[in-house]
Amino acid sequence: MPQLTPGADPPPRRGRGRRPADQVRAEILAAAGNLLLAEGMAGFTIEKVAALAGASRMTIYKWWPSKGALALDGYFSVVAHTLAFPDTGDVVADLTNQLVAFVHLMTDTPAGRVISQLVAQAQTDPELAAAYRERYSAPRRALGVEALTRAMARGQLRDDLDPEVVVDQLWGACYHRLLIPDQPLTEDFARALVDNLVRGLRGEIGPGKP
Known part of the structure; x- marks a missing residue:
């Protein structure tokens, strides 16, 4: 039986130092996937993902060209296992x-x-x-x-x-x-x-x- 936790918060950030890019990307994907499962596409926004992941919109758009692309990558990240x-x-x-x-x-x-x-x-x-x-x-x-x-x-x-x-x-x-x-x-x-x-x-x- 699949165990998913929609709405779960991404891992907490430690300290004030700059996070490695891989960590930032993983936290954005976790935030996107959990937000999507919790609220669906109607409640899914770049702004909400950025706030949950503690990342800037500019950083998100550097990796994902659109809300849909981020939503799909986030979705797959939480269901891939x-x-x-x-x-x-x-x-x-x-x-x-x-x-x-x-x-x-x-x-x-x-x-x-x-x-x-x-x-x-x-x-x-x-x-x-x-x-x-x-x-x-x-x-x-x-x-x-x-x-x-x-x-x-x-x-x-x-x-x-x-x-x-x-x-x-x-x-x-x-x-x-x-x-x-x-x-x-x-x-x-x-x-x-x-x-x-x-x-x-x-x-x-x-x-x-x-």
């Missing part, structure tokens, strides 16, 4: 565990509400849409593609499958239920998604096979 892709050598178990973790993150924490808001706002905000692709969806997709490609190289999956399509089949189905909730997004659904694909991914079903 939960969404880390395991590599145990058993691709079916890894796919199942990752998809189940993703579903719990979306349904049991504020992360699902936040990502829904980001997706919705990106439809009319080209800058946010570009940041979403570059800073969140593309890196997330790459993790799934890499895991599937490794499994293909190990001979665990068919060598002619398209990893990009499999990523869309699995995570796209979860996003569909998250954004169009006519059916619930549940752990059972995530497990069924993987189970329904396993035989095809392993080559147990193919042309001319029953």
Whole structure:
């Protein structure tokens, strides 16, 4: 079960000395992620992040060109551990565990509400849409593609499958239920998604096979 702490304060600053750049950046990301989970995009501002992190707006804009870019990096910084892709050598178990973790993150924490808001706002905000692709969806997709490609190289999956399509089949189905909730997004659904694909991914079903 993912453990997130929206609204938690960033680590306290020690002393009056100048903080290393890496520390400042980490504290800005922590502040941005926690603020986003606590208040959503409606309450997310550069000014609030700067105040929480004890950083200047100029410093933030040096690293992030827009509010959307900062929001996405902050979001990913607080969910990255939960969404880390395991590599145990058993691709079916890894796919199942990752998809189940993703579903719990979306349904049991504020992360699902936040990502829904980001997706919705990106439809009319080209800058946010570009940041979403570059800073969140593309890196997330790459993790799934890499895991599937490794499994293909190990001979665990068919060598002619398209990893990009499999990523869309699995995570796209979860996003569909998250954004169009006519059916619930549940752990059972995530497990069924993987189970329904396993035989095809392993080559147990193919042309001319029953």
